Amino acid sequence: MEFLRPQTWAEALAAKAELPGAVPIQGGTDVMVEINFDVRRPPALLDLTRVAELARWSAEPDGRLRVGAGVPYARVISELADRLPGLAQAARTVGSPQIRNRGTVGGNLGAASPAGDSHPPLLACGAVIEVESAARGVRAVPAEEFYLGVKRNALEPDELIKAFVTPVAGGPQYFSKVGTRNAMVIAVCSFCVALHPAERRAGTGIGSAAPVPLRALAAEEFLAAELDWAGTAPLAPALLTRFGELVGAAAAPIDDVRGTAAYRRHALSVLARRTLTWAWNDHRKAAERCA
């Protein structure tokens, strides 16, 4: 095995082009488990922790945020919670403090586990994943086109994940996750809702309840048609119930060691109702303050 230690992004892309089998490693919280347990013996590890620009985030000219693939969860929580509340809430449920100090959204995207905690907020916010190769340059892949299957993503063998670009929250966002305790939990299922009041619509993301993380499109269309954005009334119980049903129906869960398909569908409906209630209540309070 080789250990490649690029100092710049250009060096990293060149190394990946030369040795497409090299496995990129950032925080190591997924990659090292596979190596420790002999599940994987790649020809090389490509250590990206020295590429400084991956560890930065900044505002784009159009107001969106560009977050480098190497920004750890701990910094998503401490530095971006006001701008990306859904993702920060999800980050707070990742592993333990030690894992959050090392693990990154970029790594979550690279691993592409359907249970990854970053995916539902990235989907709900309309994030775009920036990938790059030395040969073909940058490609912007919408989050919903990035996940192709269980632990499979849209990366070509010579590409690396550079950043994700996402709008700053224009309204309340809530992430919720089902697990056996409040830490060290791989999601049984998870859900994120993001209200986009300026566009009079809401985004959704479902985790750990299908081969890929996905949006609940019918549920989003339902909200776009039914929500009274100008009003400050609480949501009708029938609306919440229908939203929960549509989110549950959008999933394609399986029975496994963490839960049954039926439980996941049911739990998703509950998470959907709860998170939408929290988000709408925040939205109403904000609307009342403005009135």
Add this chain to the structure above:
Amino acid sequence: MRLNFTVNGRATAVDDVWEGESLLYVLRERAGLPGAKNACEQGECGSCTVYLDGSPVCACLVAAGQAEGREVRTVEGLGGPGRLDPLQEAFVECGAVQCGFCTPGLLVQAHDLLERVTHPSDAEIREALAGNLCRCTGYEKILDAVRLAAERKAAAR
């Protein structure tokens, strides 16, 4: 490969490091520092917690080569020469140690908490230690020890 890094303030070089090796293996088997413990090797138990450039991490999940030029501080480096850190003293006094296997990881993780938060609430202590498993104590004595150390460290400031 050769690995150069700083451990507990001392410049250290180790040879014959395998490229897929973890920082934990290097510390325990090549650098003579068996304080950090090897248990789950997947970041679930926290027994191998060490500081890497000032942040607590699971040493089993850091590739050794990633520590090149970095600073590592292990449980062996928490106290001074012949002197325990007040947190270590509190663990002894409160009976927070039974079999002792989880203790080094808990010490480093709780040490970081007390560096950042002077008067942690119980909720903050529990969240900080959520990734450190102890199968003996039931955690109550560990919480007592962290509270006691927090009081003493705050009083000494």
